[in-house]
Amino acid sequence: MATKWLTPPEMAAWRSFIDTSGDLLRAIEKDLEPFGLDRGDYQLLAMLSEAPDNELRMCDLADSLRLTRSGLTRRMEGVLKKKLVSRVQSKEDGRVAYAQLTPKGMELLKEAAPEHLESVRKYMIDVLSPTEIKAIATAFTKIASNLG
């Protein structure tokens, strides 16, 4: 079976994506430092803030953060110690624990979110044309549904 190589535009897409996506995420993460958050913490808080009662089961939260359960257990240690999130044991099911955003966590998130959005704009959105923005949205959505 002959290997089908990538055409120049295909290669350009792939290369620019791998070369740049890490840099982009690192740049955005750096802007979260003043708040004492890294990207993982921010995403965790953001996820909880969008959930009913600001709480999610550990395993659902792990899935949405693309962490293993054990990875989430470890990350929780940090935000628990900072009192940004609290643990709530479920009454109905003795196995499940909820992670719940505390008022302090919500407050910090509300402080950090505008900065964070500003970073997303600065490093990504504002650099792109509306057409490119739409293309990225549809492209990654297609990739995701092809993966899942």
Next chain:
Amino acid sequence: MATKWLTPPEMAAWRSFIDTSGDLLRAIEKDLEPFGLDRGDYQLLAMLSEAPDNELRMCDLADSLRLTRSGLTRRMEGVLKKKLVSRVQSKEDGRVAYAQLTPKGMELLKEAAPEHLESVRKYMIDVLSPTEIKAIATAFTKIASNLG
């Protein structure tokens, strides 16, 4: 200063990008497992294979792999042990060491590359229209030059 929120298409672009890019990279990395390589190793070998004499100074290699020098030192331990890469001390400058692809490393890379490209096609390229591919290339190129 009022926060400028993201419009729905902007939010869709950002969300789909962060939600998906990690999954995409993980899927591609998984296909490298049969070769005993992870993505870091593959990139390292690929970089060397494109360099003159199949060798690069450690610090240049670190930069192109987006690793710190110390990170590269550690990653080198793995590929050195597997004899995929060898260390060459510079004659002109006593400080610098070169990482050089071994024949064995080159051979493995040539085995793995078609598989790898096939993964890139399968998970990314073949899912997208030519327009989307071009848009991704120009978009990430713009983002990169804005970052740098």
Next chain:
DNA sequence: CGATAATATTTGCGTCCTCAACTATTTCTT
């Protein structure tokens, strides 16, 4: 020329994460 600064690399230490194994609880199966 000699002191200082710059450059290249490694090492110690800490963090984050995964995998595999373990515990605890609930849900099937028959």
Next chain:
DNA sequence: AAGAAATAGTTGAGGACGCAAATATTATCG
């Protein structure tokens, strides 16, 4: 209802990487 299987979460071990400090070598400046 009893035993097996599934589900939720934690823990121990280990890997990969960053930061800061240490080391070695070369370049620069007075």
